[in-house]
Amino acid sequence: MSNGRNREYNYAFLDESSKREIRRSVLKAVAIPGYQVPFGSRELPIGRGWGTGGIQLTLSLIGPEDTLKVIDQGSDESVNAVNIKKFVGICTDVETTTDTRKATIIQTRHRIPEIKLRNDQILVLQVPIPEPLRIVEPKEEVTRKMHAEKDYAPIWLQLYESIIKYGKVTIPTEYPCMVEDRYVMSPSPIPKFDNPKLHDADCLYLFGAGREKKIYAIPPHTKVVSLAFEDVPFEKESFKGKKCRICGSTDTYLDEMFDSVTGEKFYQCSDTSYCKEQCKR
C-alpha cells in the first residue's frame, strides 16, 4: 500500500549529502564485515533510540523500485513499525508490505524473519548499543583500540564468569559473535535464536545505530560464529514441548503470553507474517 509522497520533503527525507555519507559508510562496512564504521548521524523527526540508525540506512537505500517491510519484535503492526512505515511512505511513496517474500528492504527491531531471506533482500537492523565491549569497557577510545588489537579477553571472561555463576551463558539477546574470525560484533538485540541465521546467509545484513553513530554490516556468505567454549557450546532458546496457539508451529521463536484473568500461559509466533502464512496453508 502506498501512502502518497509529500513533495515538500526531499525524496527519502534526507538531503543528498547525508545520503552520500551514509552510503559511503555502508560500502566500507560491507567491505570490513563486523567493523563499526562511524558516521554523522542526522536529526530525524523521531527521538534517537527509536530506530533512527535503521531509518537512516533505509532512507539511504530506498528507491522507487523497492518494497518496504518494517517489523518490531517480529510484528508488522506494532506502533514503532507502523510509524516508520508511514514516515518512509510519506517521503518516498514506495510500496509497503507485510509479506516477507515481497519485500526488498526489511527494517527490523529485535528479530530476523523466520523465512530464509534471499540474496536480493536487505535486512536493516535498528541497533541501540552497537558496541559488544561496552559492557566490559565504558570508554569508546579504549574499545576502539581493543578491536584494533583484537583484544577480546574481557568479553570471553564475561562469558566464563556467567558459566561459573549460573552453569551456562545467561546472555539472552545481543549475544556476541565473531565475524570472519576478526571482529566481535553485537548482533543487535535479536534473541540468541536468530544468531545462527547470520552465518552464511544469502541476504545482506546492515546494522544502524543512530544514537551511537555507527553502521556495520554482514555481507552474504560471511562466517559468523556465536562466542562459545569447546566444552560449553552455544545454545539458542529452546521451545521444546511448546507450540504457537494460532498456527501450531513448533520450530519458530515463540512469545510467551499471559491471560491476567485466567492465569493461563500460552505461546504464539513472534513473527506475525510467518504465523499468518502458516494459518493460510
Added chain:
Amino acid sequence: MKKLHNFDEVFDGQKVFRKILEAVSNPGRKVSISEQAEKLYGDNRVFLAIAMTLLDNEVSFSVCDNQELAESISLLTLSKEASLENADFVFVENADNLDEVFEKAKCGTLEEPQKSATIVIKADNKCNTAFEIYGAGVDGTLKLEVPDVVEKALELRNRQNYEYPQGVDIISVTSGGELYSIPRLVMRRRA
C-alpha cells in the same frame, strides 16, 4: 535549458549506489550502471556516474594526471583533488599507473580501517585471466575472468601485504558500465 548531463542526483544516484552495493556485497558479481552512465556526457561517463553517487566535498579523489576527469569530478561533485597518499577515491584509467597507486594509496589504520582508499579501475571487456575468488560475500568459490589490468591490480594489492582490516577495495568498471568489486577481504587462487 539544455543540460550537458542528465544524471539525476536523487534517483540515478540511488540506482547506481544500489548496484555498487550489490557488487561490493557479492564480490565478483557483474552489475551494470550503463543506463545511468548514459545520462552523463563525455568519455569518462562511468567514472562520473560513480563519482556523482559517492563523492562530495567531504571526501577527496585522485585521477592519476587525467586533468579533464579531475575538472569534471570537481565541478560535478565539489570534491577536492588530493595526492594519491590522501585520496579517498582513486580513479585509474591507465594500467601503467597501478604500481604507484597501490604503493601510495592509503590503507587505513588498525583502529580506523575505513580511512582507506577505494580504487576504481577502468577495464576493457577482454578478459585474459581466470581465477577463483573466495572470502566474505562469496558463496564458496566463484570463477572470475578478468582483464590484465585487474589481474595486475590484484597482484599489486597482494604484494602490499596489508594487515587486515587495513587494505584497499577495488571496483572495476568497463566503459560500457559493467561493474564488479573485489573488496579487501576477498582472496584469489588459480582456477
